Amino acid sequence: MIPTIPQTNVLKWSYRAYVTLFFIYLALPLTVVCVFAFNDSVFPSLPWEGFTMAWFFGTEAPFIGVFNERSIMRAIGTSAFVAMWVAGLAVFVGTCNAFLFVRHDFRGKGFLYILMLLPLIIPGVILGISILVFASSVANTLEDATDLWFDGLRPGLLLVILGQFSFITTFATLVISARLQKFDPSLEEAALNLGASKWGAVRQVTLPFLFPAIMGAGVVAVLMSFENFNTTLMLVGSDSPLTITMFDKLKHGSTPVLNAVSLLLMIISAALGLLALLFQRSKE
Amino acid sequence: MTDRSKLGFYLLLMPLMLWLITLIILPHIGLFMVSISEKIGVREYETGLGNYAVFFNEPLYWRTFARTAFMSIFTTILTLVLGFPVAYYIAKLTRGRTKTTLFLMCLIPFWVSELVRTFGWMILLRETGVLSNFLQYTGVIGGPVEFLYNDGAIMVGLVYTSILFMIVPLVTTLDSLDDSLIEAGYDLGGSGYSIMREIVIPHATPGIVSGCIVVFMLSLGNYLTPILLGGKDSLWFTGLIYTQFITRFNWELGSAFGFLLLALSSTIVFLGLKLSRQSLTETMGR
Structure with a gap:
């Protein structure tokens, strides 16, 4: 199964298809969490009601954005x-x-x-x-x-x-x-x-x-x-x-605010991950 | 040893001992002591195995325990079966930059909180969710279908949460297998199956064992995924522990439950290490 060993095309392509499917499985939940942070609806589900940034910056109920939601900001602190x-x-x-x-x-x-x-x-x-x-x-x-x-x-x-x-x-x-x-x-x-x-x-x-x-x-x-x-x-x-606050909110029904927080978390983690990688690099 | 370096040694030993004694050893001894004390009045206790008797006499409790154990074992097997081909692909069939990219992509879920991952699955699987809508759109199903709140959803979530802990050790061990050994196997007339069995899998055993141990442990001790993705009947043992501790305030029974879970997880880890003749130090101390 290594490149030097001949294989039938069917096998090769079905193997590739499996690996591709696997990575879709890996990416799917994270993608939907990010996408629905921008949905102009009070539920994080379909139908798609249009693009909005209200779940980040909104000030009027029910569209109160992350940055104006006191409980979440306090939890982040x-x-x-x-x-x-x-x-x-x-x-x-x-x-x-x-x-x-x-x-x-x-x-x-x-x-x-x-x-x-x-x-x-x-x-x-x-x-x-x-x-x-x-x-x-x-x-x-x-x-x-x-x-x-x-x-x-x-x-x-x-x-x-x-x-x-x-x-x-x-x-x-x-x-x-x-x-x-x-x-x-x-x-x-x-x-x-x-x-x-x-x-x-x-x-x-x-x-x-x-x-x-x-x-x-x-x-x-x-x-x-x-x-x-x-x-x-x-x-x-x-x-x-934060995780406990989000869990409590999630149990009582979710709004896209949680998607927005999740997206922010992912961005912070990615930044920290890159930072860790850079430190790792500077070792060599 | 000079007096000076002896002092240095004890200074270094102190934080370790403080950490291990006050946060690991004493709390677990304490947990055990509470689990064998029975409440007989206000702040009056006597020693006995009553809490464990409650566990064995109440079918709900031991059935949940067994269910949690079996579903965790099933998750572990599923994770291994699903993860092995991917790990093999990354380790053996890709080179250079593609390899690094695919490997890093496997690590992505680790950087995202488990809560966020589970939330993603809730959005996908619920009745008004993406999957249900997609299947209606393509005409596979007639009306909305609820995919959430059943054991299948728990399995999907558990496998998702733990698969990277299977893939990472597998890729590491498979990477160290020399390709020429596989080629030699083919030259000597081996079939794909026999080479897997005789060369690849024996070589990957350390990775398989450490992956399985970590995945089993994570599934057994998981709380979020079964609670959020499971239905009313999908009880998980950690959920029972939480109920006894926080809702019922019955710490004695809760401690007994905790100790049983700890015993089960330690036994499985121990058996796994024994069966594959590995030690904890080499398996975990990577």
Whole structure:
């Protein structure tokens, strides 16, 4: 089936047709979401009523555009806030983990490495409820003991951040470790020979080398945080991030506002994706 | 080791341990402890397996559990069968720029939130949706047909959500298979089928295993797709967990459900790794 091996035309063309169909299947839902963001109708469905930008900029009911819909704008702000914290924490811990696993040999390293991978195979919902249960029992114990309130440990943004951080860190660790493994330690030794301190050598030689991976991991972390639903659903309090807000709206019947938000999300993701790709490029 | 680098080692170890202990280990121990406690009064509990007994005695619960498991297995098989030819095409039949483009196109759904993807399927499949209108226009069906809210819609959505996690590892492993091995197979008189069985599939096994594990896990733990695309009877186990936790506020039963789901998913992952003689480190730590 490789080019050097002859094949009947029928087989070749039916294979191509299958692959084409597959890519249509892949593109179809995303395409309709984008197209119906411009439909001049209050339902995101056919018939096509004409082109409009009202779902982006509209101010009059029922055509209230995304940019004038307070609940959605606030949710985007919440999501961005959560994503920044998650990305920052995940990248920091991920970098430490990378140094630990690549540079150090110690007893129990293999075991810790497997533990580090575990969040990948724990379903998001379970991660959410286990953190919820644990945080609540800690809060109960502390409140019984001190007579103070520990609202931070009740469902809310802090728990959402911790919940997302708990599995995104694994991805950050893997991305940054892969880059650190390619680093030639003799560069750092050279810096030490030239009189740099240990930390100075790491800061001026190793970290700049890791920079593309660190930024790449950061971008992926922001994206994963923005998109996360399962873990967030269990930990969310009164301020809901974007995916939760959209889910609530979707359950109560959808308007093309949701299409407009989705289109914006796709544009943001594409931009972030390109950014990650650029960082990846600058590695070589 | 000098004292200095020992200090550095412990400083590096600290964030890892803090993360794993407070967010992974202790919460799961806590979840288990809650799942084996029964409520007997206001803030009074006793240890017992009552919550698990409730699960096994109520047909709705264990049937939903079994249904979720079987549908996830079916999704995994379907994803493998549908994804393998595409991965093979990308890895073996295209070169250079076309290859990169097709590969990146497979990744597109990853960059879009699952909610948006599911919303897209709702627009396509609902009674007033694009598919129904298209089929009426072409005369295949007489009136509007509802394609949404059934198990078929769930399968379409689940396969769509998870297929890239199958294709990416498959392309990676198939890429590393030397074309000349396949050619040699043909030279030695092998048929297309026997070459697939004897050369391609054994070589692709690591990719198949890691793809299947990830897809199964994602389907099992999925909440959005079954809830939004499924009908009133299409219950999903994560939906039951959500109900116990958030709607009923019965955390003890919810924790038991959560633990059962975790046990099922871990068992399948473990079996998959054992059967194919892979380790978690090489499968996941790509």
